[in-house]
Amino acid sequence: MATPELQIPEGWKDRAPDGWDWQPLWEAVERGHNEFTHDFVTNAIETDIGPKIILDDGLFPGFNLQGDRFSEQIILIPEMLITARAMKAGLALIRPLLAAMAEKPLGHFVIGTVLGDMHDIGQSIVTIMLENAGFVITNLGTDVHPDRFIEAAREQKADLIGFSALLSTTVYYQKVTIEELQKAGVRDKVKILIGGAPTTQEWADEIGADGWGKDAIEAVKLARTLVEEKREAWA
């Protein structure tokens, strides 16, 4: 397998002011230094660099490098999480600016951890990656009752719903949530993705989910495919 390398955006110098250097930011995101990232992005915004440029030329290279390493299992959750946190610090600053530019999103994704489960670490990585990929996310947080998934899906006219369960005692509620979505008549209007450490493809099949994300990278790939598939239309 090829060792992932930093993909330097082509022609970034032409899009930045004279003497500007993104290198420290690439490294900071890669190594997960969120305060440094925050300060650097703030400075970039104040220097009038466009938000899309900050995102593509400044934040993504380091993040993608770690993402590639993550999917090759060169790094694991702890380091991915640290990078995700730094990415989040940068995104928080430029998201309002990006929103003002109003690009058409890939789809609406409602995400949460099932009832009875308070864990959100994996889920927050998935959230950031989906956001980066161009999805609009409604994150319901942890310990989410099936009714709240239903409600949020209706409000957002969601394309996808994803829920994770991190405990062997809570995976049961993934099944319950799908059953409730069915009863509420929402099931066929959305694609359902599940994930979490104790889950498997077999479990996903058993409870009738549309996809199972082994990890965050896999989840994003699946979301991209599933969003293209046919569903019942929202009224």
Place this chain on the structure above:
Amino acid sequence: MDNNLTLTFVTADGDRTPVKTESGTSFLDSAREVDIDVVATCGARGKCRGCRVKVLKGSVAPPTIMDEVQLGPDEVHEGFRLACQTRIIADTEIMLAPPQTEGGHQILGGGDDASRRAGIEMGSGVEKNFVTAVIPMDEHVQSSDIEEILTATGASQSGPLSPDLLRKLPAVLRKKKGAVTVTTFNGNILDIEVGDTTEHKYGMAFDIGTTSICGSLLDLDTGEQLASVGEINPQSVYGGDLMSRLAFAQFDLGNLRKLRARAIQAVSGQIKEACEKADVAPEHIYKVVVVGNTAMHHIFLGIDPTYIGLAPYSPSIRDAVEMPARDLMLKTIPNATVCMLPIVAGFVGADAMGAILATRIFESEEIRALVDIGTNGEVIMGRKGKLMACSAPAGPALEGAQIKHGMRGAIGAIEKVYIDDDVICETIGNAPATGICGSGLIDAAANMLKSGVLQASGRLRNKDDESLPPALAARLSGSGGKAAFILVYAEDSGKDEDITLTQEDIRQLQLAKGAIYSGILMLQRIMEVSDEDLAELQLAGGFGNYINTASAVAIHLLTPLPLEKITYVGNAALMGAEMALISETERKRADGLAKEIEHVSLAARMDFQDIFIEAMGFPETKTDDPIAKTGT
């Protein structure tokens, strides 16, 4: 050569081999001259404990610095030395491979008699009275056997009497013309026996842990321990860690019954074993105090634990529970009352309550932390008047599970690792290595960090890295997620393969130690306690005793405190149960404390994720890194 001194080697079996040797020769060299095998793992450099001996007779040279480092002041004081470091100066007798004073790696019992009784008010609540009751004779007096006994003893029965007691009463009372011993617990009659049995008053304390169950048989009058027993929790076949066992019982009462039956069987078996060891009749056990984490507590009582496994993880009962042993199907001890200590909240169960009693943290003037390192770790922090607790789910990695070559602390497990230019491993029993146990894992990680094999990010260094000594670089293989570091080569191991520590193992360790450390960090943050404010950090639990504290600090499993502030308290949960067994004052105290202690739910805290990330990392060793300085 002037061989004028006699060095006598004594084996553990008592075999003696005298050797004539010259003054100034090391014990090890003397042994080798006559082909006596002494393990010297480190090559006689004083860097391991392999050649540890005990001086039985004769003068011995002052300890070297290596003796002190390897054996510690206590052992040195007791006459233990390293054979490679110690030179003969007079006729001497030494014992080869003396037993480890830590007692090897068996399941850990509670406290010793003195510390159990220190500073507590004795009084188990169990009374035995030898009386001669009047046997009802006169037809005209309205009386009964039981009324005569109550009159004779002055007891005030408030609860119901057991049917078995009533059934045997007529015969017992008349056998020796009314001479009976009446046993009461807090005033209620437990048993009535023929003749005087007041000398026999016993009780048992149990800690039902996820991994192991251990018990202790005590004399209720003196508090003296008569027997101690322990075994692996036989529920383990239904899931090694707490959550998988809860999932097994979830929504399935049949499975709950299976789990419960195994716990009851184990406890019954241990009662029998302890009674045989101490030559005590099981009928003379009157009080049993049980502690255990919330899940074990519920399962033992047969309460559905389903909802303990789901947020907000609330138990069905927190208060202390008291019931006759027969109601729990503990038929071996028909006269006993079983008392469960109260639960604090969530996963901070009756075992934590026991540890709190044992360590007296509620009496402390200074801020202390009590850390129980287990599958489900617990952290208690505070001082008199203000205590907080949280549970930290570390998972079983620290017990060797989910680690490629992981194993329990048994013969052949690597327990100590030394790294300078190359690696030296010490195993339990000095046997060829077959795997690594939790304490070895921590030691290995700490020394791999120090030597640069492992980076602060948790990544193994590349095998081509030129900054590493060649012998260490040669032990690295693979890259990325497949990287591994060889601790013991196949030819030296007890298996046909290299004993390695893989990149994935390191990640598992990070998750486990991160859980424990984030529990400590979270309570520090909430209570606004700096590292300097912590007067002491006490390590409880069977596993805590075997951890090298310097290594635990070096990998940030524990708060980086000066090592003298970190102490071992052994199986404090069981010791607390023992205290509640011999002292009703202590048992009642637990009820109050359980309500006072503030429980923090880690997962429900917004800042948990940040703290967890911080806690998962290893300390940065490089300080010349500009980004690291500005980062977190």
